[in-house]
Amino acid sequence: MQNKNISSVLKSVSKPGRYIGGEFNSIIKNKDEVKCRFAFCFPDTYEIGMSNLGVRILYDALNKDSDVWCERVYAPWTDMKEKMEQYSIPLSAVESGDSLDCFDLVAFSLQYEMCYTTTLAMLKLAGFPIWAKDRAEDCPIIVGGGPCVYNSEPVAEFFDLINIGEGEEVLLEICHLYNKMKADGTYTRAAFLREASHIDGVYIPSLYEVSYNDDGTIKEYKPLYDDVPTKIKKRIIEDMDKASYPEKLVMPYIETVHDRIVLEVYRGCIRGCRFCQAGMVYRPIREKSVETLCKQAKCLYDNSGYDEISLISLSISDYSELPRLTDSLLEWTDASHVSLSLPSLRIDSFSEELMAKVSSVRTGGITFAPEAGTQRLRDVINKNVSEEDLMRSVGIAFRGGKSNVKLYFMNGLPTETDEDIEGISALAKKVVDQYYAMPKPQRPKGLGVTVSVSCFVPKPFTPFQWEKQDTYEELMRKQALLKSCITDRRIKYAYHDAKVSFIEAVLARGDRRLAPAIAYLADKGQMFDAWDEFFNYDLWIEAFEKCGVDPAFYTSRGFGLDEVLPWDIIDIGVTKSFLLRERNKAYEGKTTPSCAEQCSGCGANKLGGKNRWCK
Amino acid sequence: MVQVNTTKLFLRFKFVKRGSLQYISHLDLVRTMHKVIVRAKLPLWYTEGFNPKPKMIFAAPLSIGTESECEYMDLRMSEYIEPAEAMARINANMTDEMQVIEAYYPDSKFTDLKWMSYRITVGDVNTSDDLADRCNELLLEEQVEVQKKNSDQMINIRPLISSAVAKRVENEIVIDAVLSADPSAFLNPEYVVKYLRDKGGLLSSPDLTSEYYEVKRLNAYFADMTEFR
Numbered sequence: 100m101q102n103k104n105i106s107s108v109l110k111s112v113s114k115p116g117r118y119i120g121g122e123f124n125s126i127i128k129n130k131d132e133v134k135c136r137f138a139f140c141f142p143d144t145y146e147i148g149m150s151n152l153g154v155r156i157l158y159d160a161l162n163k164d165s166d167v168w169c170e171r172v173y174a175p176w177t178d179m180k181e182k183m184e185q186y187s188i189p190l191s192a193v194e195s196g197d198s199l200d201c202f203d204l205v206a207f208s209l210q211y212e213m214c215y216t217t218t219l220a221m222l223k224l225a226g227f228p229i230w231a232k233d234r235a236e237d238c239p240i241i242v243g244g245g246p247c248v249y250n251s252e253p254v255a256e257f258f259d260l261i262n263i264g265e266g267e268e269v270l271l272e273i274c275h276l277y278n279k280m281k282a283d284g285t286y287t288r289a290a291f292l293r294e295a296s297h298i299d300g301v302y303i304p305s306l307y308e309v310s311y312n313d314d315g316t317i318k319e320y321k322p323l324y325d326d327v328p329t330k331i332k333k334r335i336i337e338d339m340d341k342a343s344y345p346e347k348l349v350m351p352y353i354e355t356v357h358d359r360i361v362l363e364v365y366r367g368c369i370r371g372c373r374f375c376q377a378g379m380v381y382r383p384i385r386e387k388s389v390e391t392l393c394k395q396a397k398c399l400y401d402n403s404g405y406d407e408i409s410l411i412s413l414s415i416s417d418y419s420e421l422p423r424l425t426d427s428l429l430e431w432t433d434a435s436h437v438s439l440s441l442p443s444l445r446i447d448s449f450s451e452e453l454m455a456k457v458s459s460v461r462t463g464g465i466t467f468a469p470e471a472g473t474q475r476l477r478d479v480i481n482k483n484v485s486e487e488d489l490m491r492s493v494g495i496a497f498r499g500g501k502s503n504v505k506l507y508f509m510n511g512l513p514t515e516t517d518e519d520i521e522g523i524s525a526l527a528k529k530v531v532d533q534y535y536a537m538p539k540p541q542r543p544k545g546l547g548v549t550v551s552v553s554c555f556v557p558k559p560f561t562p563f564q565w566e567k568q569d570t571y572e573e574l575m576r577k578q579a580l581l582k583s584c585i586t587d588r589r590i591k592y593a594y595h596d597a598k599v600s601f602i603e604a605v606l607a608r609g610d611r612r613l614a615p616a617i618a619y620l621a622d623k624g625q626m627f628d629a630w631d632e633f634f635n636y637d638l639w640i641e642a643f644e645k646c647g648v649d650p651a652f653y654t655s656r657g658f659g660l661d662e663v664l665p666w667d668i669i670d671i672g673v674t675k676s677f678l679l680r681e682r683n684k685a686y687e688g689k690t691t692p693s694c695a696e697q698c699s700g701c702g703a704n705k706l707g708g709k710n711r712w713c714k
Numbered sequence: 715m716v717q718v719n720t721t722k723l724f725l726r727f728k729f730v731k732r733g734s735l736q737y738i739s740h741l742d743l744v745r746t747m748h749k750v751i752v753r754a755k756l757p758l759w760y761t762e763g764f765n766p767k768p769k770m771i772f773a774a775p776l777s778i779g780t781e782s783e784c785e786y787m788d789l790r791m792s793e794y795i796e797p798a799e800a801m802a803r804i805n806a807n808m809t810d811e812m813q814v815i816e817a818y819y820p821d822s823k824f825t826d827l828k829w830m831s832y833r834i835t836v837g838d839v840n841t842s843d844d845l846a847d848r849c850n851e852l853l854l855e856e857q858v859e860v861q862k863k864n865s866d867q868m869i870n871i872r873p874l875i876s877s878a879v880a881k882r883v884e885n886e887i888v889i890d891a892v893l894s895a896d897p898s899a900f901l902n903p904e905y906v907v908k909y910l911r912d913k914g915g916l917l918s919s920p921d922l923t924s925e926y927y928e929v930k931r932l933n934a935y936f937a938d939m940t941e942f943r
């Protein structure tokens with residue numbers, strides 16, 4: 100750890116346990132014996148970063164290679180950041196305590212758009228130039244990855260290299276190329292990046308020139324050299340049973356957000372909700388076998404001592420062998436005082452049996468996501484869930500002793516009318532009625548129904564990617580309308596800040612011309628936009644004005660069907676024509692069956708991947 | 715051979731909490747220990763009911779910023795296990811900064827623990843023999859008043875100090891103190907530092923990185939000042 104005098108700083112900040120490292124199962128290597136030092140940065144707090152499954156997987160995968168030492172870096176909380184600036188303490192990795200200039204590659208996991216300012220703040224604390232073009236030859240290679248990079252354009256020019264898709268294999272390939280070029284003396288920053296651009300799943304933003312039309316839309320992306328690919332193909336892991344998965348977890352001393360074993364059951368999703376980006380970009384679905392999962396669960400339990408195993412994936416009940424999996428796990432979990440949790444249950448698959456398995460220890464509420472208030476709108480978004488499904492599931496929950504039901508909806512979906520909004524309150528009322536329809540002795544005590552409403556953000560790589568986002572005023576009107584509809588005191592109404600959704604939409608749909616605005620915020624010391632207390636709408640608007648960005652161009656304008664989209668340079672497997680087909684079906688109110696019922700030919704099958712559905 | 719009461723079989727662990735682990739709160743230590751003892755696969759006794767938990771009792775919680783050579787945890791077992799075996803299993807599941815140094819089936823209770831000794835090491839920019847003398851004078855005053863945390867109230871901590879002596883050792887001021895650890899009158903060593911800082915000009919530099927202080931808990935005693943066990 101750091102020298103004695105840093106101890107006074109640690110004693111003066113909140114939660115100093117965030118900065119000390121030294122956790123059980125954290126990986127320490129001899130820095131003189133490794134060829135590549137890799138800093139994995141999470142642009143949010145330690146507590147959030149430690150809970151991230153992707154980071155856990157990649158930390159393990161990289162460290163399995165004896166030539167590579169991957170360490171973790173988190174964003175300091177604002178009190179610590181102030182002290183670091185005051186005393187010139189550089190940002191450092193928790194394992195070695197070394198500052199980031201000691202590393203070869205410095206990667207950032209971009210989990211949500213609202214972490215962009217934090218990312219830049221970390222680059223500044225590390226003492227690196229924020230623009231890739233300004234970095235000197237000896238500066239580490241700055242890498243981006245994570246869910247946001249399916250449209251990384253607003254931040255593309257801050258990164259030297261961007262990893263598109265699943266990172267377990269490609270990050271190692273990048274390290275190997277780096278080691279090789281360092282060893283044979285061919286390494287220069289430019290030569291390395293040029294060579295890396297040939298690796299599938301690697302995007303080098305500086306190797307493309309973007310031009311624009313007079314109306315502000317994108318004209319084209321042009322690779323600077325012939326050997327640089329015109330489109331970057333997303334990487335996937337073909338066989339999930341063979342994929343690297345940690346056997347040990349770094350055990351945090353302080354409490355983190357998801358302080359438990361997280362078992363990834365499969366990747367991808369067989370559903371095709373038309374607003375959902377994850378459902379498209381993680382295609383095709385690839386399952387792990389029950390045997391693999393049981394082995395991983397037991398091993399992680401033995402090495403962690405956690406008392407909860409969370410089975411996660413986009414929609415856990417779609418796992419084709421869920422009953423066999425839960426039964427096998429229950430053979431030992433109950434006796435070991437370990438509980439199972441299934442956070443992503445679909446309404447139509449909720450059953451008494453499943454609830455009995457997962458609620459053995461856990462009390463508390465249950466959450467369902469009908470997303471829209473009427474069947475018409477649920478058909479438009481392809482959320483194949485009916486009112487009967489919801490009522491049946493809610494009934495099971497009530498009978499099973501759950502009295503707190505949370506319902507998730509979205510405002511501002513394409514084709515939404517006031518009737519759909521009224522439908523939300525009507526649906527919530529029916530849930531209340533269902534409770535009172537039960538004979539009194541059978542009712543669990545303390546009914547609570549919460550209606551939680553977020554604002555629709557038209558995300559890249561969804562059938563709704565061309566849609567407009569409602570204006571802020573319209574979203575506010577809709578929120579007020581819903582508020583006036585909900586008259587039942589037993590229904591609680593929670594809604595997201597429409598201002599946040601507006602900025603999110605700009606960042607999610609933006610292009611390279613947004614970068615100066617993000618840099619402007621970073622220059623003002625802005626970070627932690629994902630935290631309500633730090634999100635500063637006015638500063639964002641000021642930044643857009645100063646940098647000549649019209650945010651409405653990316654939100655309420657909508658994108659033309661024949662327009663070049665900022666993310667067209669990325670190939671996620673799913674084709675644009677499939678997305679367009681789905682969009683047209685949405686407007687006709689037609690649903691699309693899940694991959695399990697019928698393949699709809701989305702195009703993701705050409706990526707390969709071991710699964711039972713793709714044709 | 716120690717007489718073992720099998721109706722409530724508690725095994726006591728004396729452990730150290732060193733280095734950067736001083737920044738881990740007591741609550742986090744408890745959560746951490748819970749996982750350690752599960753990993754160690756000890757024959758734990760679990761509470762009955764809906765949400766069974768092992769029974770862990772800790773003596774004199776340590777505040778953030780204090781290292782310790784002398785922490786105690788009593789753990790209820792469902793069956794007899796050799797203390798040395800339990801200790802080895804726990805140590806294999808903890809890092810170097812937290813290790814058990816003794817394990818035994820105890821005769822005493824934590825309520826019998828009355829005093830604890832600490833060493834406070836101060837790296838002051840003005841370290842001198844005079845400064846050490848000044849600290850000693852202040853510690854010997856009849857009223858050793860400090861402001862209570864999160865309140866305006868002043869309290870006299872003199873009765874809670876058994877002994878406290880400061881001396882200069884090279885560039886540091888070293889204070890050895892024995893303070894009350896009685897649960898009803900527990901004195902946090904931070905108060906001693908605070909007192910000397912407020913009254914004696916210790917650690918007066920506004921530059922946080924120019925000075926430092928370390929607090930380490932060293933030992934525990936019964937009311938008659940014999941070593942706690």
Ligand code: SF4
Nearest residue numbers: 694698699700701713
């Ligand atoms: S190719 Fe067919 S089965 Fe595979 S993900 Fe696409 S729609 Fe689903």
